[in-house]
Amino acid sequence: MNTIGFNIVNNGDRALTIVFxxxxxxxxxxxxxxxxxxxxxxxxxxxxxxxxxxxxMTICFTVQAALDNQFQLELNRFINYSINALSDNRIAVVTDASQLIEIPVCYDKVFAPDLSELADYCHLTESAVVSRHSNKEYLVHMLGFLPGFLYLGGLDNALNCPRKTSPSSRIYAGSVGIGGNQTGIYPVQSPGGWHIIGRTPIRLFDPEWQSPVIASPLDRVKFVAISEQEFKQIEQRDNLRALPRKGHGNP
Amino acid sequence: MSFYFIKAGLQTSLQDGGRYGQRHLGISQSGAMDANSMRMANWLLNKPLDSPVLEIAIVGPTIRFDHALTIAVCGAQFELHLNSKRVYNNQVIHVELGDCLIFSSLQQGARAYLAFTGELDISPMLASYSTHLTACFGGFKNRAFKNRDYLKIIGNDDSNKIDQCALPQRTLPDECFMPYPGNYLMRCTESVESSKFTKRQKTLFFSQAYKVSADLNRMGIQLHAKTLEFDQPMVISSSGLTQGSIQIPPSGQPIISCVDGQTIGGYPRIANIISADLPRLGQLKSGDKINFIMISRDYALQILAATNHWYDELLK
Known part of the structure; x- marks a missing residue:
């Protein structure tokens, strides 16, 4: 791996962010x-x-650690050491935990209020949008924003479409959307500015699961187109979650 | 043994010290917006300082107690009555079966914290009793209280009167009576994009008074004043968003990130409120005024150490 350049900047008084x-x-x-x-x-x-x-990456400290000068120095040294060691291949890179997670999505009109508008904008037919969106493996870069929200990389450039000028006040949980060069699934009902092109019947977040989310960073996600009938069947199943079932995934 | 909410109030929810170690899953810390007031209320009852409390925002509840127990209220000052008797913040209050605690008009601040003896009959969720009001999980039935809810409390049966007069009754010293004048100076340190803002933007930001808009909740607080103009749109790469971050979206009007806020943000941050001043965010209400001042990170940490020391001595 080539040398990775980075800066360490303060993120308030109890966190720092390493910018690569x-x-x-x-x-x-x-x-x-x-x-x-x-x-x-x-x-x-x-x-x-x-x-x-x-x-x-942003590292948040406990209050005690923020007040501990020795720790701050050690952390700085350790960050420099580990990034350089990783660049020089002195530390083995771990990627074997990565899994492919298939997420069923129904792209039918009833769940896709913005599909035709997005298709028009991209000069594609609706079925071309669906096949470009589902025939693809996306990389989970990280989770954030809302509990269980997956930041996915790898959207087909042809589907790049700016966010809506006025956000929808209510987007249902499970809605699959496109905003700019990003695609993602709303884990809980919320307002939002993305174009909604489908919905998944599976849940992305449940605090009662052993691991409350369905994927970890470096996992890959594939959307599998399903019918409205299949949507309803999956929705009715107990303990809904995407397969494979995971124990604990942690970055 | 329970609390019966005759009226639930505007937003009354269970909160505690919050949940940590889960922000990489998109799960923000939640917990009491004004953690200092939560700690003082628990201290009055000799409970662990991060024990679950009721967080009561802006319009308070009317609660009937279906059992005798002991409570304490800290934080925002409401006109408080126990039945027809006036009661006050920062004191231990004994309530009897059938007593009603009425939160009338809000006099100062925004959020009061009610601690109680006994324990909740609820399992913590993701290691906390806090209610995450954005993602709807945790606390009491994954939501804020509604009218006619019962919150069950177990243990610590006060009805047999284990000679309460003999128990040393705690009181908070006068310096704990926090004034909430509605006009605050928030101290800040640098955040990730601070250096990307122009001198003109920073001068305006640190010189003008901001008004707290009506758009505020446990996720974030929208402020208003003269717009911070961008010469060209500032495009940044999304990164970890911490509590107290002051984001400047394209509108040029700041948003302060709070306890239920998103864990990753895509708007540039001009500054970050220091840890010692964060509890104040819980006492802001629409129409309040804020000024910001930049200090060094070293000074911010000195203030944090001194504040911690002060609370440690007080709440020994």
Whole structure:
């Protein structure tokens, strides 16, 4: 792996963000998730949360750790050491936990209020939009925004469509949308500005599951087109969740 | 043994010290917006300081107690009555079977915290009793209280009167009576994109008073003043969003991120409110005024250490 350039910047008084200079992609996400894991293992008591993102990771400290100068110095040293060691292949990169998760999506009109508008904008037929959206593996870069929301990479450029000028006030949980060059699924009902082109009957988040979310960073996601009838059947099943079932996935 | 909500109030929910270690799953910390008031209320009852409490926002509830127990209220000042008797914040209050606690007009601040003896008959969800009001999980039935709800409390039966007079009754010293004047100075340190803002934008941001808009909740607080103009749109890569981050969206009007806020944000942040000032966010209401001042991170941490020390000494 080539050297990864980075800056460390403060994110308020109890967190720092490492901003990487490499382009968004699988290689960078692999590096970020590995560094997250190293930091978490090295400083379990001092680090409260680590939030990976496309080109950054944010490390949040406990109050005690924020006030501990020695820890701040050690953390800085450790960040430099682990990023360089990863760049030089002195540390093995772990990616074997990655899984392919199939998410059933019904693209029928009843669940896709914005499909025709998006198709018009992209100069495609509705069925071409559906096949371009579903014939693809997406990379889970990270989770965030709302509980269980997956930031996916790999949307077909032909489906790039700016967000709506006025957001919808109510988007149902499970709605699959496109906003700019991103696609994703709304895990809970919320307002939103993305074009809704389908809906999944599976839940993306349930605090009572052993792991409350369906995917981890570096997993791959594929949307599988289903009929309205199949949607209703899956919806009725108990303990709905995408397969494969996972134990604990953690960056 | 329960609380019966004759009126639930505008937004009364169960909160505690919050949930941590789950932001990489998109799960924000939740918990009391004004954690200091929560701690003081629990301290009055000799409970662990992060124990679950009722967070009562803007319009308070009317609660009937179906059992004798002991409560304490801290934070925002409401006109409080126990039946027809006036009662006050920052004190231990004994209630008897059938007593009604009435939160009338709000006098200062925005959120009051009610601690109670006994334990909840609810399992914590993702290691916390807090209600995540955006994602609708945790706390009491995954939501804020509604009229005619019963909140069951178990243990610590006060009705047999284990000679309450003999128990040392805690009181908070006068310096705990927090004034909420509706006009605040929030101290800030640098955030991820602070250096990307122009001198003109920063000068305006740190010199003008912002008005808290009506668009505020546990997720975020929208502010209004003169627009911070962008010469060209500032495009940034989304990254971890922490509580107290002050984001400037294309509208040029700041949004402060709060406890139920999103864990990753895509708007540039001009500054971040220091940890020691975060509890104040819980006492903001529409129409309040805020000014911001930038301080160094070292100074922010000195303030945090001093504040912690002060509370540690007080709530020993």
């Amino acid at each position: 200079k490499k382009e968004i992609g699988h290689a960078l996400s692999v590096a970020i998730i590995n560094i997250c894991k190293l930091v978490k293992e090295r400083f379990p008591g001092q680090v409260e949360d680590i939030i990976p993102s496309y080109q950054s």
